[in-house]
Amino acid sequence: MKFSYFNNAGSKFGLASIARSMTATLSRLAPRFSSFLGENILMKPYSRRKYDFQQIKPTKELNLQTSMGIAHINLFGTGSRVIIVSHGWGDNSNSFEEMIIALTEQGYVIAAIDHIGHGKSTGSKSHLLSFIESLDLLIEHFHEERIKVSAVIGHSMGAIATLNLPSYLLANKKIILISSPINFFELMFEKVEQAGISSKLLSRVLESISHKHGKSWQQLTTESNRDKLAFDLTFIHDRQDRYAPFADVTQFLKQENTPLIETQGLGHRRILSDTNVINNITQVLSSQ
Known part of the structure; x- marks a missing residue:
């Protein structure tokens, strides 16, 4: 089934x-x-495991051992500023290709992770806690290498995993959460x-x-992580998102000062390759 x-x-x-x-x-x-x-x-994503980047190729690849298997990371670009991009359920790092091209042109190194059970990583099962663990280990890897992680960009379940990272890993970084399924x-x-x-x-x-x-899975809800809105977070969401209702995001951010960039007609996934969205992201990354 x-x-x-x-x-x-x-x-x-x-x-x-x-x-x-x-x-x-x-x-x-x-x-x-x-x-x-x-x-x-x-817990089986049944995602497309084989893929190729058509317009840009990884400059390096990295494999990280996690409790559920080996997480594969594609690295693009050169420089001293790293941005981690984290895909959603049933997807892979290839979904960020257009964004990766634009951000490497801005001088960033992009670390595009395939979560366990997805893409070129091992395993056939996955879940939110696995996403969180892989992101945690990847950020810690860069810290150990004394490489600065400037930002984390998460899409869908990858956004919820990002929000669930320990506060000390979110501090002093730009956090951009796209198409977040708040509930x-x-x-x-x-x-x-x-x-x-x-x-x-x-x-x-x-x-x-x-x-x-x-852990307790109840600790992983967005409401349980509301205090993290105090960090440098930006939400991006489409009004016509069929899988992560726009109304849930607006309700969650009601009476908060956290920025929300709205789009129209892009849906849940096409938002990642939209030129205006990518331009908005580069502006957020360059802002003080």
């Missing part, structure tokens, strides 16, 4: 009801097996229910994964 968080199609009502009942019962009667089954259904877990539960899978199964999986990482 292939499951996608970025698919608006739901199961037929009758089949969905039966499936929800079955997965709820399984979660109650066989918690360990249900966690194993749930991870294999819900990340609520959206997960909604998609799971639409697919005819019991929310109890997802809860079981989230508890199991977070326990392995010594």
Whole structure:
């Protein structure tokens, strides 16, 4: 069974009801097996693993060992200022190609990560905590090499992972969050229910994964990270985003001073290659 968080199609009502009942019962009667089954259904991105950069080629490649496998990072450009770009669920670093071209022309080095289970990294499963771990390790790698990380740009789930980084890793950096699914877990539960899978199964999986990482998944919500809006954050979001509702972003930033750059008609992913968006990003990066 292939499951996608970025698919608006739901199961037929009758089949969905039966499936929800079955997965709820399984979660109650066989918690360990249900966690194993749930991870294999819900934590597989089924992303396009093979890709090539058409207009620019990496100057170097880096592999980082994480608890779930080896994360692959493509490095572009030369210079002393590094920008990390972090893709979303079911995507890969190739989604940033247009942005990478523009930013390397500005003299930045771009570190474009493929998260575990995505692109050229190893593994077939992934989740938010894995995204967070890989970003954490990558920033620490540059710190150990005494290389300055000037900014982190995250898209979709990569944006939520960025917001969940420890505060000391976000300090003194430009943080740009694009197409952020603010109500990340609520959206997960909604998609799971639409697919005819019991929310109890997802809860079981989230508890199991977070326990392995010594965390509580409730700590990973955007509301739990509201204090990080005090850092140098900028949100970019399209009004017609089908997967990360624009209204959720505006509600989250209500009464906050955090900048929000709005776009129209670009949707969830096309926003990454839009010329005006890239120009806005270069302006944010160059601002004091």
